[in-house]
Amino acid sequence: MWKWLHPYAKPEITYHFTGRLLPWFAYLTAILLSIGIVWALLFAPADYQQGDSFRIFYLHVPAASLSMGIYVGMAIAALCSLVWQLKLADASAAAMAPVGAVFTAIALITGAAWGKPMWGTWWIWDARLTSELILLFLYLGVIALHNAFEDKALAGKAAAILTLVGVINIPIIKYSVEWWNTLHQGATVSKLGKPSMTMDMFWPFVFCFLGFSLLVATIICIRFRTEILARNSMRPWVRELVEKVEG
Amino acid sequence: MQFDSINAFFNMGGYAFYVWLSYGVSAFFLFTLVFSSKANNQKIIKKIAQRHKREEKLRQAAKLQNEQNKINAKNTKTSPEEKS
Numbered sequence: 001m002w003k004w005l006h007p008y009a010k011p012e013i014t015y016h017f018t019g020r021l022l023p024w025f026a027y028l029t030a031i032l033l034s035i036g037i038v039w040a041l042l043f044a045p046a047d048y049q050q051g052d053s054f055r056i057f058y059l060h061v062p063a064a065s066l067s068m069g070i071y072v073g074m075a076i077a078a079l080c081s082l083v084w085q086l087k088l089a090d091a092s093a094a095a096m097a098p099v100g101a102v103f104t105a106i107a108l109i110t111g112a113a114w115g116k117p118m119w120g121t122w123w124i125w126d127a128r129l130t131s132e133l134i135l136l137f138l139y140l141g142v143i144a145l146h147n148a149f150e151d152k153a154l155a156g157k158a159a160a161i162l163t164l165v166g167v168i169n170i171p172i173i174k175y176s177v178e179w180w181n182t183l184h185q186g187a188t189v190s191k192l193g194k195p196s197m198t199m200d201m202f203w204p205f206v207f208c209f210l211g212f213s214l215l216v217a218t219i220i221c222i223r224f225r226t227e228i229l230a231r232n233s234m235r236p237w238v239r240e241l242v243e244k245v246e247g
Numbered sequence: 248m249q250f251d252s253i254n255a256f257f258n259m260g261g262y263a264f265y266v267w268l269s270y271g272v273s274a275f276f277l278f279t280l281v282f283s284s285k286a287n288n289q290k291i292i293k294k295i296a297q298r299h300k301r302e303e304k305l306r307q308a309a310k311l312q313n314e315q316n317k318i319n320a321k322n323t324k325t326s327p328e329e330k331s
Contacts, residue, residue, distance in 0.1 A: 052260035
């Protein structure tokens with residue numbers, strides 16, 4: 001049943017497949033994000049309590065949930081590389097880490113810029129903020145481990161173990177607003193059933209969220225292809241491909 | 248449209264600094280990430296191409312050296328015969 005997946009374990013096939021996907025990801029990102037951002041900045045109504053500072057929401061929430069989503073993806077890739085020794089899983093985990101780190105940083109910075117006018121402080125050591133900061137350190141640790149060894153397989157193994165240990169942080173971030181007393185507000189969008197916001201705020205959020213998700217896919221695609229080339233530089237197909245590009 | 252004028256838009260209901268800080272930093276980070284990812288891709292391709300060229304050069308040099316050695320060996324073999 002899953003046999004159709006087997007060819008994609010071959011670097012050459014996956015390289016060409018991702019090459020065909022990449023322009024679709026890029027164009028969809030451009031369309032969705034420009035609609036989403038313009039809608040969020042110009043047409044979405046201001047919040048009745050938070051005023052126009054609520055427009056930070058359209059960056060903060062997608063960035064924060066994607067920072068966790070990318071980590072889960074990286075953990076699945078790490079597990080596959082540890083258990084089945086899939087070299088491409090290693091390459092994809094290495095491609096995901098920097099993207100996740102940037103989205104975590106964006107979530108933290110937009111969160112601080114939203115916290116200052118709403119809570120009166122840029123930063124507070126409460127559960128949600130601290131666990132998200134730990135997520136940033138986990139990403140930085142994984143990136144450092146990937147670059148720490150000359151031998152990519154060894155580096156991948158070390159990074160994969162750190163990634164899997166760090167998974168414990170994900171439910172802590174997710175449920176921190178319920179488990180502990182915190183300044184951070186509870187979930188708005190991902191509540192089961194109906195999201196607790198009006199539709200004219202919800203739709204621009206959907207466009208922003210999908211746009212950022214596709215942006216993540218685009219960047220990971222580019223980095224994944226770079227990793228594949230770097231790890232297969234001695235193969236004949238890479239030789240041919242490089243000669244075609246460089247002339 | 249939620250704003251009456253371009254000034255009101257930039258003012259963001261008094262939250263201008265925080266809103267534009269968020270959007271500015273996010274845009275800067277994301278553009279940097281996209282461009283550095285693309286630049287990395289090109290760099291790797293160039294690096295691999297250079298390595299292949301260097302290997303090709305080394306192979307050519309080894310081939311020449313090999314031929315030279317053969318000629319030298321022949322000369323040293325033939326030269327004593329010429330003398331005698």
